[in-house]
Every structure is written in C-alpha cells, then in structure tokens.
Amino acid sequence: MKQQIITAQAAADMIGDGAVIAAGGFIMSAVADELYHAIEQRFLKTQHPQNLSLLSVTSVGDGADRGLNRLAHKGLVKKLVAGHLNLMPKLQKMIFSEDIEGYNLPQGVIAQLMRDVGANRPGLVTHIGLSTFVDPRYGGGQINGISKDVLNEIVSFDGKEYIRYKPFDRIDFALLRGTRADKNGNISMEKEAAMADALSIAQACHALGGKVIVQVEEIVDDIAPHDVRVPGILVDYIVKTSDMKFHTQTAACDYNPAYSGQSRAPKGAMPVLESGARRIIALRALKELQPGIVNLGIGMPEGIAAVAEEKGIEGFTLTVEAGGIGGSPLSGVEFGATLNPEAIIFQHQLFDFYHGGGLTQAFLGLAEADPQGNINVSKFGPRIAGCGGFICITQATPKLYFIGTFTAKGLKEEVVDGKLRILTEGSIKKFKKDIEQLTFSAKRAKELKQEVMFITERCVLELRDEGLTLTEIAPGVDLERDIIANMEFRPLIAEDLKEMDADIFS
Incomplete structure (x- = not known):
C-alpha cells in the first residue's frame, strides 16, 4: 500500500462537516498537535469543518491551549466521548455550558473498546463500571443535559451482572503520532514517552473504513520490523511535522531520552519532595x-x-x-x-x-x-x-x-x-x-x-x-x-x- 505524504493543512482540508475523529495520545505524549492546529486554523478562516465528534481514550491536551483544546470553538465540535477531561479545560467548559454533548467512560474501557472495534466484536463486556456513574442505571456516562446517546447496557452471564459497552460504529479519521515513517508507511515510536493507543485506534478506524493520518518527526527509507508499532497496512496519510513545537515529547519537555528508554537518568534524578x-x-x-x-x-x-x-x-x-x-x-x-x-x-x-x-x-x-x-x-x-x-x-x-x-x-x-x-x-x-x-x-x-x-x-x-x-x-x-x-x-x-x-x- 502506498501512503501519501501530505501537509497538516491538507489533512485538515480532508475533514468534512460531521466527521468522527479518534484522537491518539496521552495528555501531550504521542499527540498529533500540528493536525489539531491545522484544523483550528481552517475553522477560523472558513467556519469548516463543523459539528465534529471526538473520541479520546484520555485527556489529549496540556491543561491550557494545545491538543484537543485547540478545537474548543462553538460550532466546530458537537460531541466528546473521553476517559478523562481534566487536561482539556476548554472542552470541559463547553460541556458544562451545554455547547457540546459530553460523555465520560472509564479510560481502560475505551482503550479496550478500540481494540474490540478493530476486531469487529460486539462491544466490550466487563464488570468495570458497575455501581458507579457509568453504570447505565446511574447515568451511563452521560455528563450533561444534552447528552442522550446510550453507550452501554446491563447484561448477565451465569447469574452475574456485567456492562456491555457498545462498539463505535463510525470513525472517519484517526489522528495519531509516531517518531518515524518509512517508505511503506510503517510507523516507529521510539522517542515517544507513551505509545498510548496508536495501534488499536488505527485498527478501529481501518475496520470502520476511515482514514488513518500519522504525524511524524522524520521520514526514512526503512524501519526495522521489531521497531514498527503501527504497520503501514493501517496507515493512509503521513504528515511530517513542520515545527517541533508541535511534536514535544510531553507537555513540559521537548525531549528527554530517559523518558523513552533511549538512555538512563542517574539515580537521584527525581526531584525531592518538599516539606509540607x-x-x-x-x-x-x-x-x-x-x-x-x-x-x-x-x-x-x-x-x-x-x-x-x-x-x-x-x-x-x-x-x-x-x-x-x-x-x-x-x-x-x-x-x-x-x-x-x-x-x-x-x-x-x-x-x-x-x-x-x-x-x-x-x-x-x-x-x-x-x-x-x-x-x-x-x-x-x-x-x-x-x-x-x-x-x-x-x-x-x-x-x-x-x-x-x-x-x-x-x-x-x-x-x-x-x-x-x-x-x-x-x-x-x-x-x-x-x-x-x-x-x-x-x-x-x-x-x-x-x-x-x-x-x-x-x-x-x-x-x-x-x-x-x-x-x-x-x-x-x-x-x-x-x-x-x-x-x-x-x-x-x-x-x-x-x-x-x-x-x-x-
């Protein structure tokens, strides 16, 4: 399969009104921030795309302006399903003001559900969530008044109760990040502080007929097979980042090889906890x-x-x-x-x-x-x-x-x-x-x-x-x-x- 190398702006131009986007990454680790920046810039200029639905395993943001926070404009987003929202305060405010629908499910549940969608399974059946606010009898993860989607249901096996989390039925684009891409579209992640859910999101998007777009730092001829984390058979487009400010290793660090195991920090490198x-x-x-x-x-x-x-x-x-x-x-x-x-x-x-x-x-x-x-x-x-x-x-x-x-x-x-x-x-x-x-x-x-x-x-x-x-x-x-x-x-x-x-x- 031949992947296309495109710009972030070209990727943003592909996203139509009402699209469903699955966002990879964890806080700002492995987050395709240049793609979100490009979507925001397109919206500010043209008022498109509109009414996006966002799927996120966890917070994809820095607690301020980056990541999915860039998309927090009225009319740009319609719905957010996420495992954690604390580092996405701008979207939080939109949920609270009921400008967008908001749903919160356990982080591990969404991670595993992505995997199960990729395998065309009928959802995720688990005990996780029983007797909490994500139990369908106590709200089912709906977190504001305009959230009406029913995301799960109670089922029983061998006399025991479980929750079945319903599979996502649509993902139009998966926005992911890696370190390198090769000529076959294979993606490595050796400089990432976390791989998060890059593979399962890519599989889910591919299984549902969507397009997988991966932002990388470098394009090379070949990547050793054992270093490939997302195989090229799942990748449709590659974006080489134009500025490393959109490709920081974490929200607070451009790059530290001791975060990704490429070197070892000396003993005592952790800061001492102050008295109090x-x-x-x-x-x-x-x-x-x-x-x-x-x-x-x-x-x-x-x-x-x-x-x-x-x-x-x-x-x-x-x-x-x-x-x-x-x-x-x-x-x-x-x-x-x-x-x-x-x-x-x-x-x-x-x-x-x-x-x-x-x-x-x-x-x-x-x-x-x-x-x-x-x-x-x-x-x-x-x-x-x-x-x-x-x-x-x-x-x-x-x-x-x-x-x-x-x-x-x-x-x-x-x-x-x-x-x-x-x-x-x-x-x-x-x-x-x-x-x-x-x-x-x-x-x-x-x-x-x-x-x-x-x-x-x-x-x-x-x-x-x-x-x-x-x-x-x-x-x-x-x-x-x-x-x-x-x-x-x-x-x-x-x-x-x-x-x-x-x-x-x-």
Missing part, C-alpha cells in the same frame, strides 16, 4: 507500599515515587496506565510518562493486566468521600475532570489507598517539634454527607472484599464492615477541632486509635 502536607502524605503512604506491582494515580499519589527513590526503597514495580512499567512515573502535565521505564506497552494491554487483577496495590487521589466510603474524583460543579483510569483500577485491585489533604483550597500547616499544626484550614471540606458523583462504590468494594484506606496529612481512616473508621491521628492534631469539625459527618472512631508514626513528622 504532600510530603507527609507520601511518607505515610510509603509505609503501606509492599513488594509487587503498583499503580500511582495522577495528583497527590505521584509524590510516592519521589519519596521512594529518595529513601532507596526497592522491591516493587511502579506502573502508569499510559503503558509505562518500572522506573518512576512523572507528575503534573508530564503524567503518563516515566523516568527510566523498564518497558512501554500499549495502554489497552496494560489495562488488560489491571482488569485481570495484576496489580498488588493502587494509590489514588482523594477528592470527596461520604460516610459510607464512596468517593468522587470526577465532577465538581463546573469542573468535569472525568474518571480516567480510576474506575478500572479501583474495581480490579485488592488493596486501595486514597490519598490527599484533609481539606482543600487554602490549607496551610507546619511541623514544629514533631507535631503537626494547622495554620489555616482549607475552605473546602472533602468528607461530605453527599458527594456529587459516584466514581468509587464502597458497597462494590465490600462485595469484592477489597482493603481500603484513606490517608491524609492529619489522620488515617479505613473502610470497615461497620463503616468509615478513623484509625490514626497525627501528633499535635486535636480530634474534635482539627478533624471532626472539618467533616460533614462523624466517622466511627477505632477503639485502638493511635498516633501516626513520629518519623513522618521529623
């Missing part, structure tokens, strides 16, 4: 870390990698859902990339491992929790963060740790003589009578017999059969003043309530 609540929480969580395979979520859990390296603690393997195995997962807008990875695989493959119970532990963010131990990390008024891989991981891992500050927005504290002092309390309480969206079901966790712990800078709670129970308190913290008064409910208090270990506060 985040360090206290990471150190307390570190005490729960066990030998095995571990996932660290975005946000507060990222600090665990830094303190583990600092303390020289070994015997475990960290993973990040973008596909990185081993090494130290990065944070912020570089989340999804890994420093010194041992392996980088496709995202759907790692979620197969997660869903199959491959993780020993998972440390994830804590945003809102209710008296039953249910958690919301996906929607807070106008901010629609999305569930990402949270549901996939929490419904398939035996030991879960939700970590975060006890309150938010304005919290200030200090450690003096080994005691924690709250100087200014956060204005937002995280432990609420009611949460806005159900991203983690405590009832489901009990059915699965999972161990669940909540770790904050001032206390530790556990999900027990009798309810959410306070088990540890930081030295210097007053139970009533600093904990109970800053919750909307009174938790159970363990009879053997103890102080958190003193070395955390040294």
Whole structure:
C-alpha cells in the first residue's frame, strides 16, 4: 500500500462537516498537535469543518491551549466521548455550558473498546463500571443535559451482572503520532514517552473504513520490523511535522531520552519532595507500599515515587496506565510518562493486566468521600475532570489507598517539634454527607472484599464492615477541632486509635 505524504493543512482540508475523529495520545505524549492546529486554523478562516465528534481514550491536551483544546470553538465540535477531561479545560467548559454533548467512560474501557472495534466484536463486556456513574442505571456516562446517546447496557452471564459497552460504529479519521515513517508507511515510536493507543485506534478506524493520518518527526527509507508499532497496512496519510513545537515529547519537555528508554537518568534524578502536607502524605503512604506491582494515580499519589527513590526503597514495580512499567512515573502535565521505564506497552494491554487483577496495590487521589466510603474524583460543579483510569483500577485491585489533604483550597500547616499544626484550614471540606458523583462504590468494594484506606496529612481512616473508621491521628492534631469539625459527618472512631508514626513528622 502506498501512503501519501501530505501537509497538516491538507489533512485538515480532508475533514468534512460531521466527521468522527479518534484522537491518539496521552495528555501531550504521542499527540498529533500540528493536525489539531491545522484544523483550528481552517475553522477560523472558513467556519469548516463543523459539528465534529471526538473520541479520546484520555485527556489529549496540556491543561491550557494545545491538543484537543485547540478545537474548543462553538460550532466546530458537537460531541466528546473521553476517559478523562481534566487536561482539556476548554472542552470541559463547553460541556458544562451545554455547547457540546459530553460523555465520560472509564479510560481502560475505551482503550479496550478500540481494540474490540478493530476486531469487529460486539462491544466490550466487563464488570468495570458497575455501581458507579457509568453504570447505565446511574447515568451511563452521560455528563450533561444534552447528552442522550446510550453507550452501554446491563447484561448477565451465569447469574452475574456485567456492562456491555457498545462498539463505535463510525470513525472517519484517526489522528495519531509516531517518531518515524518509512517508505511503506510503517510507523516507529521510539522517542515517544507513551505509545498510548496508536495501534488499536488505527485498527478501529481501518475496520470502520476511515482514514488513518500519522504525524511524524522524520521520514526514512526503512524501519526495522521489531521497531514498527503501527504497520503501514493501517496507515493512509503521513504528515511530517513542520515545527517541533508541535511534536514535544510531553507537555513540559521537548525531549528527554530517559523518558523513552533511549538512555538512563542517574539515580537521584527525581526531584525531592518538599516539606509540607504532600510530603507527609507520601511518607505515610510509603509505609503501606509492599513488594509487587503498583499503580500511582495522577495528583497527590505521584509524590510516592519521589519519596521512594529518595529513601532507596526497592522491591516493587511502579506502573502508569499510559503503558509505562518500572522506573518512576512523572507528575503534573508530564503524567503518563516515566523516568527510566523498564518497558512501554500499549495502554489497552496494560489495562488488560489491571482488569485481570495484576496489580498488588493502587494509590489514588482523594477528592470527596461520604460516610459510607464512596468517593468522587470526577465532577465538581463546573469542573468535569472525568474518571480516567480510576474506575478500572479501583474495581480490579485488592488493596486501595486514597490519598490527599484533609481539606482543600487554602490549607496551610507546619511541623514544629514533631507535631503537626494547622495554620489555616482549607475552605473546602472533602468528607461530605453527599458527594456529587459516584466514581468509587464502597458497597462494590465490600462485595469484592477489597482493603481500603484513606490517608491524609492529619489522620488515617479505613473502610470497615461497620463503616468509615478513623484509625490514626497525627501528633499535635486535636480530634474534635482539627478533624471532626472539618467533616460533614462523624466517622466511627477505632477503639485502638493511635498516633501516626513520629518519623513522618521529623
């Protein structure tokens, strides 16, 4: 098959009104940003294309202007189906204002659904999502008032309930990114910090009769077979990037060979976590870390990698859902990339491992929790963060740790003589009578017999059969003043309530 080499603008000109686009990449890793820039420029000049539908496994953006954020113009986009939205704030606003339809499904589900569409299977049948807001009985992933598509349904096999996520029936264009393309259209990804879902998206698009367009850094004569990540038989058009500002390795790094395994960063390359609540929480969580395979979520859990390296603690393997195995997962807008990875695989493959119970532990963010131990990390008024891989991981891992500050927005504290002092309390309480969206079901966790712990800078709670129970308190913290008064409910208090270990506060 002979692929055409075209410009980004020529690619944008091919996209008609109402087209369905599948966007590859993870945050800004492996994101075809020049293609989105070209689509935006065409729309600003001609008001076309209009009413695009976007499919994204996760956030494709930098939290500001790049990636799919470039397409956030009224009339340009009609619908977004995504696993995570937090790094696409401009599209978030359009969903909240109901300028576009919005749907949020678990990240791993969309990744695997792309694979299944490529194989012409009748959707994805899985337990992932039961008893959460993506369960069709509780909203089915519809996240605003104009979202009417029914994306899934409950089915039963051998007396057990599952969710069938319906296959996508149309993908007109897949916009992907690689490192090199050869004369046969084969694509390598050796400089990418994550391969994300390039292969499965290409297969899905090809199976549905769409066109696969790949942005690359370089065009060469040949690529060694073992280096090919998307074979040329799936590729229709190649765009050689005109400016490397559209081809950065992550949202914050032009290129670091230690992110893609082409070199190794020296020990101690991870930045030291500064003193404060985040360090206290990471150190307390570190005490729960066990030998095995571990996932660290975005946000507060990222600090665990830094303190583990600092303390020289070994015997475990960290993973990040973008596909990185081993090494130290990065944070912020570089989340999804890994420093010194041992392996980088496709995202759907790692979620197969997660869903199959491959993780020993998972440390994830804590945003809102209710008296039953249910958690919301996906929607807070106008901010629609999305569930990402949270549901996939929490419904398939035996030991879960939700970590975060006890309150938010304005919290200030200090450690003096080994005691924690709250100087200014956060204005937002995280432990609420009611949460806005159900991203983690405590009832489901009990059915699965999972161990669940909540770790904050001032206390530790556990999900027990009798309810959410306070088990540890930081030295210097007053139970009533600093904990109970800053919750909307009174938790159970363990009879053997103890102080958190003193070395955390040294």
